[in-house]
Amino acid sequence: MKFELTTLEHTKNPDIKWALGELEKVKEQAVVAGDEERANNCWRESEALQLTLIYIEAFHKIKRGEYREAWYDLERCEIKCQFVIRNSSEEFCLNKNIFFINHQISNLQSLYPYCVFSSPGMVVGYYSCGICDHKIRPRSRCSHAKGKIYNGKLCVHVAHDIVLKEISIVSKPVQKYSVVHNDETLDFSVLEHLMAVLEEAFEEWDVIRTTRKFPIDMFFRVDLDSDCPCKGGGKFGQCCSKKAEVEIPHLDFVFRRDIPNLPGIKFPY
Ligand SMILES: [Zn+2]
Ligand SMILES: [Zn+2]
Incomplete structure (x- = not known):
């Protein structure tokens, strides 16, 4: 069919x-x-x-x-x-x-502005095989491999006796479900910009990460105590504020079709 x-x-x-x-x-x-x-x-x-x-x-x-x-x-x-x-x-x-x-x-x-996630710290008593229920121990495994399919069923390891210890905040979590941010305070303008162009999920596009230099005068609104626009991790006052130009991260979207009136991303500072 x-x-x-x-x-x-x-x-x-x-x-x-x-x-x-x-x-x-x-x-x-x-x-x-x-x-x-x-x-x-x-x-x-x-x-x-x-x-x-x-x-x-x-x-x-x-x-x-x-x-x-x-x-x-x-x-x-x-x-x-x-x-x-x-x-x-x-x-x-x-x-x-x-x-x-x-x-x-x-x-x-x-393209999401999320970078901090919470990860549940937990202790697992033991795992069992999702296919044959075998209790998995270091020296005792069954013949099934985690993530493979057997008779149309995905083999997962089932956790038993879980104790939740703490919530740790990490930037590269194992699972991305638990996002700590309040979306109201985040800037989704990059996704908004992209979606203004794309109409369907199977249109081909890609993103290329580059940097662009702008003259220092354009950054006059940036507070010396705030994060440096170069995203190097330092404060503006101790990083790029005395340079003639600041190099900032830039995203180039590539589309497979001609886009009339492509909206320009506004200078963010
Ligand atoms: Zn098994
Ligand atoms: Zn900088």
Whole structure:
């Protein structure tokens, strides 16, 4: 069965829900029949379909300014992409646009102003295998590898006896779900600027990180005690305030089609 799935309108097609249900049924039959390859194929198709839906929805949430909700979707989608890539052929991933989606997720995430996350510090009593329930100890493992699929089921390690110790604030967390910021105080203008140009989730675009120099006079509004516009981490007064020019990070968006009246990003200082 074939249907188009690139726009928000397409995601409302009832055939998609039906197809997901069918894949689940065929998978169960395959498991009963001992046909592992068929079961795994169903898992792959189903995951690819689900992550495409999540990606398209996340894209349009960003377009509507629902940045936080989109952030959680992108995180879910990223995890699904990683497992599909790990358990599928390159050809499958190319056909289903998985590499494209995976790349655009990290592009979009990189344009978010979030940089501080909270991470729950926890102690896990023990893990068990999600496939065979084997209790995992250093010298006692089962034959299942975490992140691989068996009979259409993803092998995860299930944590037991979890004790939450503390909430630590880190800048590179294992999971990106817990964002500490209050979105009201953050600047989403880069995403806003990008979304003013993009209409659909599968348009090709990329971002190139460069720097640009501006004469020092243009920074007269910047307080000497505030962070230096060069983003080097120091205070303006101790960093670039005495230079003739300040070099600041700059993003160049690359689009695959001609954009009439491309809005210019305003000088931020
Ligand atoms: Zn196992
Ligand atoms: Zn500086």
